[in-house]
Amino acid sequence: MLIYEYLPHELARLGVVVRAAGLDRRQVAALVRLAQERAGRARVGPAEPHHLSELSIAELRCVQWERIAPVMDREQVAMYARSLDSRAVRCEEQRLQRLMADVAEAERLGVTAPEISRHRVCRIGAWAVAGRSRPGVPGPVVHLMAASAEAAAKRVWAVHGKDGGLYRRTGCRIASVEQVLPEFGELF
Structure with missing residues (x-):
């Protein structure tokens, strides 16, 4: 648990x-x-x-x-x-x-x-894949809690990267993962 x-x-x-x-x-x-x-x-x-x-x-x-x-x-x-x-x-x-x-x-x-987990809130940004959707146009942004930036990327891809998922529908891939809460230096 x-x-x-x-x-x-x-x-x-x-x-x-x-x-x-x-x-x-x-x-x-x-x-x-x-x-x-x-x-x-x-x-x-x-x-x-x-x-x-x-x-x-x-x-x-x-x-x-x-x-x-x-x-x-x-x-x-x-x-x-x-x-x-x-x-x-x-x-x-x-x-x-x-x-x-x-x-x-x-x-x-x-x-x-x-x-007891010390999760962070991460912002995961996506960009259109060349040849799909409109290249250079930012894709959807997702915020979620995860233990690390790597865990956030894995979790968001597991949810939104599968067939029928948000990234597949929009032709996007993960472009950035950034910790937004807490901001660096605030707590941990």
Whole structure:
């Protein structure tokens, strides 16, 4: 039984909180604007085949950045500190409770040593294959959780590369795999 140490929304929230540590109001305001712009671009972008998408990630991050400025005002601090953010502390406690509940459920089901996996969210981009579809036109983008970029590529190809799958229908091949949550240096 696979147990995720972090779910995508937890990675997005925690990544923003970690990055905000020590920033002042001006820096936070600039990052709020960037997050809003990214969410706006994602809203007009092409739809993705899964719930986990560029749009969902952008909106999760935007909500967190927008939440931090009022926390700083309420606490009357010049720089953001996670320890003063009661919601960030509560969310981390809830994540740990979820993790313990998942482990307890696995043990109840008879799993003697449940695996706690530190998955990442990867963005897999595709391009049209020469002679098929329109060459040079970006293909579909897929976001998913995987232990590594290699595992993400294998998993997305297993799902979308088979006959009748998204890549076969569009004449595309995997062109890039990029870790998007957490961003490098944020958590692990």
